Amino acid sequence: MWKNLEEEVMADQISGELQRWVEEIAQLTQPDSIHIVNGSEGENQTLLNLLVENGTFTKLNPEKRPNSYLAMSNPEDVARVEDRTFICSKEEIDAGPTNNWEDPVKMREKLSSLFPGCMKGRVMYVIPFCMGPENSPYSRLGVEITDSAYVVVNMRIMTRINQKVLERVQTEAFVKCVHSVGMPLEEGQKSVSWPCNPKNIVITHFPEEGEIWSFGSGYGGNALLSKKCFALRIASCIAKSQGWMAEHMLIVGITNPEGKKHYIAASFPSACGKTNLAMLEPTLPGWKVECVGDDIAWMFWNEEGELRAVNPEFGCFGVAPGTSMKTNKSAMESLHANSFFTNVAKTADNDVWWEGMTEEPPEGMTTWLKEPYDPASGKVASHPNARFTAPIQQVPCLDSAWNDPEGVPISAFVFGGRRASMMPLVREAASWQQGVFFGAAMTSEMTAAAKGTVGKVRHDPFAMLPFCGYNMGDYFTHWLSQEKEGRKLPAIFYVNWFLKDEEGHFVWPGFGENIRALAWMCNRIDGKAGAVETPIGLLPKREDLDIPQECDYGKLFFVDRDKWLQEAEDLAAYFDLFKERLPVALKDELHRMSQEIGSWTAKDL
Ligand code: GTP
Ligand code: SPV
Numbered sequence: 001m002w003k004n005l006e007e008e009v010m011a012d013q014i015s016g017e018l019q020r021w022v023e024e025i026a027q028l029t030q031p032d033s034i035h036i037v038n039g040s041e042g043e044n045q046t047l048l049n050l051l052v053e054n055g056t057f058t059k060l061n062p063e064k065r066p067n068s069y070l071a072m073s074n075p076e077d078v079a080r081v082e083d084r085t086f087i088c089s090k091e092e093i094d095a096g097p098t099n100n101w102e103d104p105v106k107m108r109e110k111l112s113s114l115f116p117g118c119m120k121g122r123v124m125y126v127i128p129f130c131m132g133p134e135n136s137p138y139s140r141l142g143v144e145i146t147d148s149a150y151v152v153v154n155m156r157i158m159t160r161i162n163q164k165v166l167e168r169v170q171t172e173a174f175v176k177c178v179h180s181v182g183m184p185l186e187e188g189q190k191s192v193s194w195p196c197n198p199k200n201i202v203i204t205h206f207p208e209e210g211e212i213w214s215f216g217s218g219y220g221g222n223a224l225l226s227k228k229c230f231a232l233r234i235a236s237c238i239a240k241s242q243g244w245m246a247e248h249m250l251i252v253g254i255t256n257p258e259g260k261k262h263y264i265a266a267s268f269p270s271a272c273g274k275t276n277l278a279m280l281e282p283t284l285p286g287w288k289v290e291c292v293g294d295d296i297a298w299m300f301w302n303e304e305g306e307l308r309a310v311n312p313e314f315g316c317f318g319v320a321p322g323t324s325m326k327t328n329k330s331a332m333e334s335l336h337a338n339s340f341f342t343n344v345a346k347t348a349d350n351d352v353w354w355e356g357m358t359e360e361p362p363e364g365m366t367t368w369l370k371e372p373y374d375p376a377s378g379k380v381a382s383h384p385n386a387r388f389t390a391p392i393q394q395v396p397c398l399d400s401a402w403n404d405p406e407g408v409p410i411s412a413f414v415f416g417g418r419r420a421s422m423m424p425l426v427r428e429a430a431s432w433q434q435g436v437f438f439g440a441a442m443t444s445e446m447t448a449a450a451k452g453t454v455g456k457v458r459h460d461p462f463a464m465l466p467f468c469g470y471n472m473g474d475y476f477t478h479w480l481s482q483e484k485e486g487r488k489l490p491a492i493f494y495v496n497w498f499l500k501d502e503e504g505h506f507v508w509p510g511f512g513e514n515i516r517a518l519a520w521m522c523n524r525i526d527g528k529a530g531a532v533e534t535p536i537g538l539l540p541k542r543e544d545l546d547i548p549q550e551c552d553y554g555k556l557f558f559v560d561r562d563k564w565l566q567e568a569e570d571l572a573a574y575f576d577l578f579k580e581r582l583p584v585a586l587k588d589e590l591h592r593m594s595q596e597i598g599s600w601t602a603k604d605l
């Protein structure tokens with residue numbers, strides 16, 4: 001049964017628990033052959049050729065984009081599927097009111113109706129990977145078993161995969177990730193370009209065992225199990241029990257014109273600006289922003305009481321639409337070569353295009369649905385959740401400490417979301433407790449990153465609603481409990497780049513101009529900028545925030561009493577969901593804010 005694509009690493013050479021588990025999964029899923037992935041260049045090329053042969057990948061024009069490939073998915077498999085994502089803790093209460101829970105015994109039964117024979121006619125790949133810098137006390141290991149070569153080559157960009165890691169997983173503990181596209185092949189049956197099984201998608205987590213099982217989807221976070229499944233859902237559970245933090249946050253270093261540098265970690269919900277902030281090109285002279293990570297942060301307190309952050313990932317899986325030389329030059333440059341694109345449009349000269357890349361769409365394109373593009377049809381050329389996969393080392397503004405085993409020290413957290421009205425451009429929490437309240441109270445309009453109603457405002461605490469692997473009430477408590485004697489607690493801010501006017505136009509230019517809000521934050525940390533106390537936190541003094549001439553400070557910072565009273569009422573109802581697991585401190589914060597807003601008269605800031 002053991003076979004290998006290149007005979008480079010014979011499967012019977014793996015040992016220990018890894019071997020036992022691989023054999024068990026092979027017995028269950030019945031693949032034609034098994035390939036142990038070692039991350040070598042030769043192996044990668046073999047897989048890329050195979051993907052082109054199968055029609056999954058189209059090789060892009062090597063003169064325009066060397067060593068890069070385009071995939072178009074099944075139109076029914078385009079984003080994360082939150083209603084098919086489960087947390088199977090033993091007790092329902094431990095998954096909490098915001099997760100889909102299923103009894104682990106029942107879920108195992110369900111899996112045993114899906115997985116037997118599901119890899120028939122396919123190769124089963126075994127991918128050893130390391131999350132975080134390889135020689136770091138903060139990194140963790142995983143192994144993903146998958147029947148998708150597309151997953152293998154994407155994982156090779158997104159995580160650290162090599163011979164050394166393959167050796168480590170045979171003696172060290174690792175998180176077990178099992179993935180199948182759920183489309184076994186009969187004898188002689190040919191596969192399709194994007195195998196999947198949309199009707200039977202299930203993405204499930206067993207936090208007590210540290211196991212992930214995913215069936216039916218080949219797309220993004222549903223299939224690249226290192227990302228949201230491991231680095232957030234499972235890692236958040238491990239972090240809770242070990243006293244650290246696994247967060248849906250980008251990490252950047254910001255240097256002011258005097259050369260003083262602060263690292264911040266910022267959490268925004270999916271498709272709300274993490275990758276853009278992580279690679280921001282400042283419009284204010286003298287400021288510099290450097291990228292450590294664009295999606296996930298693992299953070300640990302060291303003996304000096306500093307909070308150190310590492311990026312567990314090795315690549316960027318970024319939203320393509322809206323990315324352009326104007327909005328995100330660094331991202332554009334990072335995907336000049338050695339990158340994959342999924343569900344973007346193909347140009348006549350075999351390159352890629354998406355909405356927002358240029359003002360005018362080029363002629364003669366093929367859409368993500370493999371149809372000729374007709375601008376008059378009103379239909380988009382790329383899917384709104386189309387993505388690029390690019391190696392992090394290609395990010396031009398990469399921070400020198402991006403791979404530091406000790407991580408980088410975090411001076412501030414930034415929360416934010418997409419709200420067309422009422423949430424001011426930027427504000428600061430007056431205390432750790434108020435900051436945690438800011439995170440717990442986060443709301444945002446839904447985006448195309450997950451199946452659902454785009455534009456609908458929903459609660460998304462800490463941008464972790466779809467990613468917290470345990471009871472969100474306990475997660476709030478975990479955040480509050482970070483406040484301990486001897487720790488240098490980061491400052492906490494809340495931003496909203498997405499305010500709109502009556503005509504629906506953004507009132508804030510965003511992107512590179514966001515440095516203005518970041519500069520105020522850095523100046524606050526350094527004790528160089530003032531703030532005004534309001535019921536919703538500290539707002540920047542007019543003279544301390546440098547805004548572009550065309551912007552109206554009053555519009556960016558208006559505290560609408562009635563809307564905030566409504567927000568507080570709505571939040572109270574949301575908090576009630578958590579019953580006795582809601583920390584009293586958050587109830588107190590909400591009560592105080594409601595009281596103060598009730599008697600608030602908007603004053604000049
Ligand atoms: P995920 O990868 O899904 O977690 O998304 P993300 O949080 O990394 O979001 P990303 O930076 O990719 O931005 C998502 C969309 O928001 C893109 O279309 C961006 O162009 C747009 N966007 C990002 N920052 C801004 C901003 O400051 N203002 C406006 N108006 N749009 C922005
Ligand atoms: C997100 O939805 O937050 C993503 C994309 O980053 S996925 O990897 O599909 O989760």
Ligand code: MN
Binds near residue numbers: 294295318
């Ligand atoms: Mn992103």
